[in-house]
Amino acid sequence: MPSAKRAATHRAPRKPVARSPRRDVGRPRGEPVTEAVLDRTLEELASVGPAQLSVERIARAAEVNKTSIYRRWPTREALVAAALERVLTHLSLAQKDTGSLRGDLLFLGESVAGFLDQPAGQALMRAVFMEAVAPSIAALARRQLEERAGSPAVAMVLRARARGEWRDDADPKVVLSMLVGALLHRVALERQRPTRAWLGGVVAVLLRGVT
């Protein structure tokens, strides 16, 4: 990312930042103010959820004027959409060919576990589970999650099929929902870390189930 260096300073500004007169709508990424606002939006989503999200509180935490938030993201939905968009960068690492279905499943499981452990993942989960309160945000979160988790999973299954490790009648989407669902259950309901041993147990059942 070319913006990594500038992003690292995004907590610095103490006052509302004076904007240059040129339009910057076309390149929102990489600007310290933008990143600070979106990071604070994710944290706000993760802690209070979409229903109680306050632009005022986000502006205060990011140390910018509320008006400079509304100038870029005219609605709350637009702001949340941009913040969730950022979440995707955290999920994209889940693509890797380890050479075996077991390795690929473990890698995918660890990626999702790591994601759920971050504010970004928690923000996405809360957005999804508060469907009734903020349906448009929930729909957006769901779509983004499906797009991101879906394609590495499809690639994994194609590789497994080519190696003869995947029986024809096992539905890839069902298997993915069992893996991700077990992680959700572990993290949100059992409130326990998905350890390597635990994940190994899940993957062992899945492997016998699909091979």
Added chain:
Amino acid sequence: MPSAKRAATHRAPRKPVARSPRRDVGRPRGEPVTEAVLDRTLEELASVGPAQLSVERIARAAEVNKTSIYRRWPTREALVAAALERVLTHLSLAQKDTGSLRGDLLFLGESVAGFLDQPAGQALMRAVFMEAVAPSIAALARRQLEERAGSPAVAMVLRARARGEWRDDADPKVVLSMLVGALLHRVALERQRPTRAWLGGVVAVLLRGVT
């Protein structure tokens, strides 16, 4: 339930109901007012979640005075606890010996799916996923869910072991989290009904995985 008849009329009272002077703390179940308040509390939990739950709105919906709610349940936590307690009756049907592990898994899956389809189930899920906002309520919801779903699952596994349908190295808790987790994923993330065919796919993978 001895109160079924009276419960059916719980929407009727148009005015705050005059309470008799005797204490009725010891038998809250079966009283129309109590049931109306707890049902409205569950609906409120299901629609807005624990953070935005309003006793005022619950009182209005149940057509009682706010004071008569606070008389029985002095705190918001106590009210939510009582409402979640009621949820358990919906989950308790998940105990049945169908004679085979496949049948038991399908039955358990269908019970959980039916539960997640009700306001009670949605209330419980929201309470769990809004951990950061209402930690005491989330902890309560989690404990109740674990107690309820846990014991039928243990019984199911013991039966399966006795029939030689369960391998020693398959952890019952892991398998349960895969089944319930897949259902959560299907309902909350994919926003699709867990059809019999879909559930059959999940159970087929689990069966091969644990037998």
